[in-house]
Structures are given as structure tokens and as C-alpha cells.
Amino acid sequence: MNDDPQGSVDHGGNFRRGILRPVAAVGRWLDQVDPGTHRRIKGLRLVTAYGIAAALGTLQDIAHSVPGSVSLGYLAGSFALWASVSEGKTTRAESSRDLVLLSFAAALGAVLFVVFSRPLQIASRAGPELILVTGAFLVGYLKRFGVLGAGLGSQIYIGELLAYGARLTAADLRAIGIAALIAALASIVPRVLSGPAERPISIPALAAGPAPCSGRCSPEFFMGLQAAIGALVIVVLNDLIGLVESSWAITACTYVVAGSATGTIQRVRRRIIGTLIGVPLGLACLPVAVHAPLLIWAAAAFAMVVYAMALPERYDIACAAFAFTLIVTLAASGVHSIPLLAARAWETLLGGSIGLVAAMFVFPLRSSGTGE
Known part of the structure; x- marks a missing residue:
């Protein structure tokens, strides 16, 4: 038996600190999402x-x-x-x-x-x-x-x-x-x-866009070229092999291009992570979309609020919220094809990857910022 009251107090303090630590971490995360x-x-x-x-x-x-x-x-x-x-x-x-x-x-x-x-x-x-x-x-x-x-x-x-x-x-x-x-x-x-x-x-x-570079065309011009060339590659792929919804891949390619190759890498990673979270959550709600469409539209509205709150600092959460919104609203509108809805994930992966390759090899930008 421990008869030392001070030891007992220290033990209780350590226990409380152990409980409060994850709570504080969750609080910091929420501050990023909703500052x-x-x-x-x-x-x-x-x-x-x-x-x-x-x-x-x-x-x-x-x-x-x-x-x-x-x-x-x-x-x-x-x-x-x-x-x-x-x-x-x-x-x-x-x-x-x-x-x-x-x-x-x-x-x-x-x-x-x-x-x-x-x-x-x-x-x-x-x-x-x-x-x-x-x-x-x-x-x-x-x-x-x-x-x-x-x-x-x-x-x-x-x-x-x-x-x-x-x-x-x-x-x-x-x-x-x-x-x-x-x-x-x-x-x-x-x-x-x-x-x-x-x-x-x-x-x-x-x-x-990033600060202008002396002696070259504007960085924004190169960003536009990178996005356009990536989109053109996707159009050619769709014409050759046929994609389920090629516009999703083109959109992902367009919006991941940032002011530098490093910024593009970060945006691709965050967009893919967010999409791979939001799409399965949306697919899990398909039964609800059939029987309670009003509830699904309410969930979509809440997700768009989260999208606006998270977009500046947490692009991954914003992408997850939007991917969820897209899936459930399509389902509420009568689109219930699992292959079509699931294509949102892999076509985002395809478009993001092509956008990344374009940013790294088509007039790559090496600005000091992250491009975020």
C-alpha cells in the first residue's frame, strides 16, 4: 500500500494530464478547421x-x-x-x-x-x-x-x-x-x-500566383500551360480508352496546379487523401439517400459549411467534404451506380497525378512559396 499522499496526488495529476493531452490535440485540430x-x-x-x-x-x-x-x-x-x-x-x-x-x-x-x-x-x-x-x-x-x-x-x-x-x-x-x-x-x-x-x-x-520572374513569361502563364497540357492528356486518354467521367479527372488536374512544383505536390497529396475519405463516406450513405433524401441534402449542406471552414488551411478536409457532397447529391438526384460514383476517387487520383507530372516537367516553377 502506498501511504505517501504526495505520490497519490502526483499520480492523479499524471492521469489528468494523460487525459487532457488528446483533448488538447483535438482542440487544436478543430481550431485549424474552424478558426x-x-x-x-x-x-x-x-x-x-x-x-x-x-x-x-x-x-x-x-x-x-x-x-x-x-x-x-x-x-x-x-x-x-x-x-x-x-x-x-x-x-x-x-x-x-x-x-x-x-x-x-x-x-x-x-x-x-x-x-x-x-x-x-x-x-x-x-x-x-x-x-x-x-x-x-x-x-x-x-x-x-x-x-x-x-x-x-x-x-x-x-x-x-x-x-x-x-x-x-x-x-x-x-x-x-x-x-x-x-x-x-x-x-x-x-x-x-x-x-x-x-x-x-x-x-x-x-x-x-507567385511573384513574377525576371526575363521570363509570367509564372501564371506557365501555371495555365501546365493545367491545360494535363487536361489535354486526359482528353486524349478519354478518346483512346474511355473514362467513366473524364471531367472529374480534368477538374482535379486543373486545381492541383500551384505556384511551384512543391506546392503542387502538397495539393495533390491533400486532394487525394481528402477524396479517398469523402467518397467512401458518401457511398456509405447511399441507402439513406434512397429512403431519406431530405436528410441527405441536409448532410450535404453541412458538408459545404465544413468545406468553407476548412478550405484555407486544411485543403484535405475541404476536398473530403466536397467529395462527400458530390456523391450524396448525385445519389439523392437518382444516380446510384456504384462504379460511376466510385470513379470519383480513382479519376481524382488520375487527374492529380497528371497535374503533378505536368507541374514538374512542363516549365516547372521553383518559387520560394509553397503555392498553397
Whole structure:
């Protein structure tokens, strides 16, 4: 028997410290994911903008003049969601201006796809995908014009991607214009209401490019080339062997390219880790998607809030949240093919790997930053 009370106290203190240590570690991890209330407000704003745009797009008075081949609510909601992600100004006036520009940049991307997809489709089966190559280039190149330029490049690509996925045609041009107007309104309203409680954040995928290098073309030009060449390789692979959903691979390739080869390696690793976590979680929720779609949409909304909170510092968690959202929303919309949904993981791996190779061997950038 230990009769030393001091020893007993020390033992209890060691026990408490042993318990508190992992609790403190979890607390530090949560601080990285959710460092401030403004991040939660940003996430809620994304979800609100999407919800308002999707609701307005389904109103009979608005949707009756739009052809039935395109979901106006989905198109407007996607424009508004990603415009809200890309925007990062301090004042309401600046934010509102940028949200309008970003919404119409997405519409511009969709229009570019509509205009050029038909001639390219006649030339090649994979022709329409070549338009995504131009968007991939702009995602990198327009970073030379700051955060707004980076957001505009991203929105043009997203517009092309949405038009490619929905197979939009010239008959849908009116819908694209209406969707842009709805998206601008739907994204401005929650930003005005959030006010000074929300502070701008630096988004890795949309951050301005590295410092210029003397005697060479701008680094952003090389970043655009790296993304475009990687995307072109994926288009060729799809034409030769056929990929389940090649646009997922092109998107992964486009957004992993950073301001240096080291930064690209980090982004590829984090994107792959996040996707390999988010996709299985989404697949595990498939039975719920069939029987309780409302619950799945609520889970997707929560995941997008996590996406906004984690994106600046924890790109891996943000990618996991988005991969989960994509899988469960596809399932809630009626897509239940396990091979198709699981392809999100391995095609992200393919696209990220090709983007990494392009960043390392196509005019590699050796800037001092991480590129994050």
C-alpha cells in the first residue's frame, strides 16, 4: 500500500494530464478547421446562395420560358455557389460587384461551351472536352490579376464544366442568361446580410500566383500551360480508352496546379487523401439517400459549411467534404451506380497525378512559396 499522499496526488495529476493531452490535440485540430465564426458564416452563405438560386429557378413564373432540357435551378444554384466561394472582398459594395462579375463569368464559360462544342464534336468524339482545356488554362493564367482574376478564371471553367455535364446547346442560351441573373441576386443577398461579421479569406485554389520572374513569361502563364497540357492528356486518354467521367479527372488536374512544383505536390497529396475519405463516406450513405433524401441534402449542406471552414488551411478536409457532397447529391438526384460514383476517387487520383507530372516537367516553377 502506498501511504505517501504526495505520490497519490502526483499520480492523479499524471492521469489528468494523460487525459487532457488528446483533448488538447483535438482542440487544436478543430481550431485549424474552424478558426473563427466568420468561416461558419461563409459556409452558411454558400448554402444560402445555392438554396435561394435553386428555389428561384424552380418558380413557374421564371422557369416557364426556359426549355425543359436544362434545370434552371441547378444551373443558377451552381453559379451562385461557386461565385460565393470565389468572392473575398471586405465591404458589401465590393463583394456585391464581384459576385455579379463572377456569376456572369460562369455564364460566359457556359456560352463558350455552347458556341464551340458543336463544331468540335463534328471533328472528334472528344471534341467538346477540348473546351475544358481552355478553361483549365484560364484558371491558372488569370491569377496574375489577383484574387478576382483567379475567381473569374475558375468561374469560366466551372461554367464550361456545367454546360459540358448538362450537354447544353444553343437552345439553352436564354436559360444561361437567366441563371446568371438569378445567381447574382441569390449570392448578393446573403453577402449583404452577413456584413462585417464575415472577413475575406485566402482560398488556396484561387490565391494570386507567385511573384513574377525576371526575363521570363509570367509564372501564371506557365501555371495555365501546365493545367491545360494535363487536361489535354486526359482528353486524349478519354478518346483512346474511355473514362467513366473524364471531367472529374480534368477538374482535379486543373486545381492541383500551384505556384511551384512543391506546392503542387502538397495539393495533390491533400486532394487525394481528402477524396479517398469523402467518397467512401458518401457511398456509405447511399441507402439513406434512397429512403431519406431530405436528410441527405441536409448532410450535404453541412458538408459545404465544413468545406468553407476548412478550405484555407486544411485543403484535405475541404476536398473530403466536397467529395462527400458530390456523391450524396448525385445519389439523392437518382444516380446510384456504384462504379460511376466510385470513379470519383480513382479519376481524382488520375487527374492529380497528371497535374503533378505536368507541374514538374512542363516549365516547372521553383518559387520560394509553397503555392498553397
